[in-house]
Amino acid sequence: MKVGIIGFGSMGSMLMHKFLEAGTVLEEDLFISNRTQEKLVEIFQKYPKVNICNNNADVVSSSDIIFYCVKPSDMREVAESTKKFVRKGQHICAVNACIRFNQLNSLFPDLSCSIVIPSVTGEVNKSVTLAAFNQQSTEKEIACIKTLMDSFSSVTIIPENELGICTDLTSCMPGFIASIFSIIVEEALSRSNLSKEEIHNMIITTILGTSKLCVDQKMPFDQIVERVATKGGITEEGTKVIRSDFPQIVKTLFQHTKERRERTMLNWAGYFSKKNE
Ligand SMILES: NC(=O)c1ccc[n+]([C@@H]2O[C@H](COP(=O)([O-])OP(=O)(O)OC[C@H]3O[C@@H](n4cnc5c(N)ncnc54)[C@H](OP(=O)(O)O)[C@@H]3O)[C@@H](O)[C@H]2O)c1
Structure with missing residues (x-):
């Protein structure tokens, strides 16, 4: 399974480190991009086989699951500029509690999508990760996201209308x-x-x-x-x-x-x- 991460900030970098520490993703199967490229230099030192991409399109084209780890204010631009590279069979994972599936699916029609909210306490392996899945998500994709996040946190699957209060109780x-x-x-x-x-x-x-x-x-x-x-x-x-x-x-x-x-x-x-x- 090839995993992409767009945005190497607090959440993107935590996901990368946790996936690699747990061995749920191999270095060579991880594709990462960030607006400020210099931030990605640190990856080379610890994980030389991770694929550092020059742009978000390369992450999308190379991955089966793509985590969008940018701030809500940057999500529009990133989603808009990458949507033409997305193909059927991929899974879009928005690390963003302010987006809803009707909006994600208007950008990525018919695609399986999830909204996944980790918490910074995942860094010490004590956290709840919230996950909501749209109707197109298959059992296999749900199991896949669960495996990835379960390796460092306790995954709780919730309906999208509970995302607000649940993020207050976990990630906030x-x-x-x-x-x-x-x-x-x-x-x-x-x-x-x-x-x-x-x-x-x-x-x-x-x-x-x-x-x-x-x-x-x-x-x-x-x-x-x-x-x-x-x-x-x-x-x-x-x-x-x-x-x-x-x-x-x-x-x-x-x-x-x-x-x-x-x-x-x-x-x-x-x-x-x-x-x-
Ligand atoms: N922090 C938390 O505890 C937490 C918990 C749960 C959920 N979340 C959610 O997770 C998401 C990410 O939050 P965060 O705290 O990780 O934010 P962050 O630390 O600000 O990281 C966002 C990253 O996105 C990058 N970025 C912005 N525009 C981009 C673009 N066009 N292409 C590629 N990369 C781009 C930024 O690059 P630069 O280096 O150029 O700034 C930055 O590294 C948000 O939706 C937030 O609500 C956060």
């Missing part, structure tokens, strides 16, 4: 978690003589331990709260504040990400209506 979540804890670090800093590093270490060890309780002992979140927040105790005082003030923040967060996603999708819709005029 490391950013949300890190934002919350960076605020906690700042507040703890202002209330003690501890160093930032000491505070950081206390928190990350506790986050890891909490995750392990959930995973190893199958403890749901509310049970952990119950175990720690004894009635009338200090933790309970804190959890009451979270219960009363945090839900509104979460509501606003989900609303804002939804609206931001919808604006990006509207841009796409505008492009398609112009194209069809």
Whole structure:
């Protein structure tokens, strides 16, 4: 199986490294392009047999599965400039939560396509990859994408209408978690003589331990709260504040990400209506 990656940024480079580390794709079966060619030089040093392509068309022409790993704002141009090189039997994989199958299929008619959303935590082999497939996708293609992504993450297949909330819960979540804890670090800093590093270490060890309780002992979140927040105790005082003030923040967060996603999708819709005029 020959695999193409267009866009060697955060996601494209992670996919390349993970496929090669796991051995799911051979170096010589991987085809990669990027707008800024200099970025691809590093590949030669570690993986000399990987095919570095001068343009996106070469990636498309040489591959069975093509991962489009560019930002949503660049996707139009890349899809438009490569569509004439795509042929039946290939599988298009959009690493983009703001595109939908009717749009992908208007560019690549009748082609089997998927929308695949990895997470940056895949770098440490602990992540969920979301995958949605269009009707043209065959069992074999679905199995193929699953094998590729399963090698470093846990694949969850979802319908395309759930992509929004599911990306908030997976690929966006490391950013949300890190934002919350960076605020906690700042507040703890202002209330003690501890160093930032000491505070950081206390928190990350506790986050890891909490995750392990959930995973190893199958403890749901509310049970952990119950175990720690004894009635009338200090933790309970804190959890009451979270219960009363945090839900509104979460509501606003989900609303804002939804609206931001919808604006990006509207841009796409505008492009398609112009194209069809
Ligand atoms: N980052 C995440 O955690 C994450 C998680 C899940 C999904 N995603 C999705 O993954 C996609 C890629 O995101 P990213 O974070 O990897 O973005 P990124 O780091 O900005 O990488 C995008 C890459 O695309 C390249 N590119 C742009 N236009 C191109 C063109 N015409 N031809 C070839 N390459 C081109 C850029 O090249 P240059 O070197 O010239 O800039 C850059 O290397 C997005 O749809 C994003 O929403 C991201």
